[in-house]
Amino acid sequence: MEFVQGIFSQVILACERDGTVDKISEDFMLSVITQMKPTDQVEAMHACQMALVHTQAMKYGRELANAKTIAYADIAANILNKLVRTFGDQTERLKRYRSGEKNVTVQNVSVSDGGQAIVGNVTQNAGSGNNAKAAVAPPALTDARATPMQIIEPNKEPVPAAHKKGARQ
Secondary structure, eight states, X not given: OHHHHHHHHHHHHHTEETTXXXXXXXXXXXXHHHHTOOOSHHXXXXXXXXXXXXXXXXXXXXXXXXXXXXXXXXHHHHHHHHXXXXXXXXXXXXXXXXXXXXXXXXXXXXXXXXXXXXXXXXXXXXXXXXXXXXXXXXXXXXXXXXXXXXXXXXXXXXXXXXXXXXXXX
């Protein structure tokens, strides 16, 4: 019960203008929060923040449209840009939170002679049962401009690459 009272109080304070509560903004924010259907306190707080960021983005969009000087237009555009980016980040983070996705960042990788490393986004496909084969993923790093590297099969002699006439060796 304390959480609901606290979050409701914060929404009201966020909608206060010159000592009075803007009822339209309050109703809008509560509608947005309700429609996001938060399932826990973290999602509820996230929904409140997203509603507030959106209302402020709309405010600064209006400020930009009505700017009387280039300097003020520049300030409004800068703030609007930050708010819109923040909203996009919040949307992505809420999506990841709801899906249970975890991000792991590897800071340092050591590969010994003969070892292999994968660079890029790697996902593991869950098999569907007995001897299920995972889908073959494309290489993590590719460059369409580069000549593909020769694949040497075990127990086969490597074939020398053909050189153009006059090319360095």
